[in-house]
Amino acid sequence: MRVSANAKVAAPIDQVWSFVSDPERVLSFMSGVTRWEVEGARRTGLGARYRVLFRIGAAEIGGLIEVVEWEKPTELAWTSVLGVDQRGRWRLRQLSDGGTRVELRMGYGVAGSGPWGWLAERAAAPIVSGHLGRTARQLKRMIEHEQVRAHAAARRAARAA
């Protein structure tokens, strides 16, 4: 099952990338995530591993994921190493007006789980989709709010000078 959400963020692509690629910031904008911990020595980049959990229905579901694509500042993809099968991707594109188009995709399932797995994937889809939508909106809000504060600070500094 694959679900996705997107948003247009009024900020440069590098700034958006700095948010989505930082494991310490994930908990502040990703909805439903209860754990996103670095596992191992590598914090970011290709091969970085994280122990993640999402609250989906009655359980916190996740496992160990590994970053398998790291194309700064446009593509960041991960796949599960342990736990429920899942793949995720941040896809960022610079827009002509200076903003950034952000898309978050997630694919998940349990191989070999038969018809119940098929049903569970569909039953979970609205929950996962809701989390992704909220994540996209929250990311947009956080980054744009930070932009506003940065601009205000710059204006105050200019006035003081």
Next chain:
Amino acid sequence: MALTGVASAPSRNGRVGLGQDEAAQERPCGSLIARIASEFADRLQRRIPRGDLDERDPDFIRERLPLVWLVASIWFRGEVRGLGNIPDRGPVLLVGNHSGGNMTPDTILFTLAFSTFFGVERRFYQLAHNLVLAMPTLGYLRKFGTVAASPSNAREALETGAVLLIYPGGDYEVHRPSWLRNRIDFGGHKGFIRLALELGVPIVPVVAIGGQETALFVTRGERLARLLWLDRVLRLKALPISLAVPWGLNVGDMLGHIPLPAKLTIETLPAIDLRAEFGPDPNVDEIYDHLIRLMQETLDALASERRLPVLG
């Protein structure tokens, strides 16, 4: 599917638990009926598979998780809190209160939550009443990590570094009347504490609410069991009576029932390092009283969150 405390067989008072004598073994057979009963009971005992920890199958569990998730999320609207309190590594003794008659929905929910939180790779065993594992249709439980409740199985599981879930109240607690649903009652079983002390394993209390609202449990039926000679024939000291779907009046609950969709909430409390908290030579009774008090307070808090029975 009543999972129980560490025990090897139903005992004289219908309770099971580590530290109790093994069930009254042979009794004087004064009549033919008693002799037949004894033979039947022995055959039943032989059917009980020996605990084999290797029967647990992570792939089997992973493939069943979607079905369990559907049941736990949609039917029971389950919520499990505080799993982060369980130490990430090493053996842990999870001690829970037991509810829901032979269907024990809280065990289903907790197994799901544990397996998704820590991954099916982390070894996790549950102790179950011998009769549960002897039932031909419930053989799959062994693949989930359910092993017969006995002191040796409990010890073996913990010594291999696994996480072990036990219900010291066993079938005594699981069949308590519905109006006692919010009471922790381990029936005085303390053997698990001695085991945890001996092996130096932390105890993590697991408090569940909602399971005893999945049917209307009327009585444990201890007197009825005596009246019908079940204590002599089947070594059953209780014959629980409930009102349950689809049977209506449900005596014995041997065929199980369809649990009502009661909202289940489970709270996992911080781990207790017994020697750090109670000193180098702790008193078992003191630990027992502390655990009961702690779990009862948590259960009271969970009960105060509920507005309506079943709906939660």
